[in-house]
Amino acid sequence: MCPVQPQPAGGGQVSTPPSLPYASRADSGDIEFVHQCEGYTDTRVLPTGPDGWTWTDENSIHPSIHCLGCGTHGHWTAGRWVPA
Numbered sequence: 001m002c003p004v005q006p007q008p009a010g011g012g013q014v015s016t017p018p019s020l021p022y023a024s025r026a027d028s029g030d031i032e033f034v035h036q037c038e039g040y041t042d043t044r045v046l047p048t049g050p051d052g053w054t055w056t057d058e059n060s061i062h063p064s065i066h067c068l069g070c071g072t073h074g075h076w077t078a079g080r081w082v083p084a
Contacts, residue, residue: 023061023076031061033076040069 021035031046031053046053046065056062059079066073073084 021076021081025055031055033061033065035065035067035069035072035081037067037070037072042068044068 020041021033023031023033026032026045028045030048033042033044033046035042046061048054053061053063053065059077061076064073064075064084075082075084
């Protein structure tokens with residue numbers, strides 16, 4: 001299982017490296033999601049729109065996210081990783 005630490009999400013520039021995992025708004029408007037586990041860092045830009053992910057509020061993403069490295073599946077809710 002991946003080590004998980006809560007980290008607030010939101011838009012804007014990050015001046016210091018955030019704790020992992022984290023989610024933020026990319027310049028394109030899509031969602032940048034970074035999750036680290038078992039020697040693997042899953043860094044992805046999740047597309048937004050009708051067939052992609054959406055911010056349901058300032059700190060929550062829908063639908064769920066599946067880690068490509070360890071297989072962990074969960075939700076980014078209220079700025080925290082919540083295992084499914």
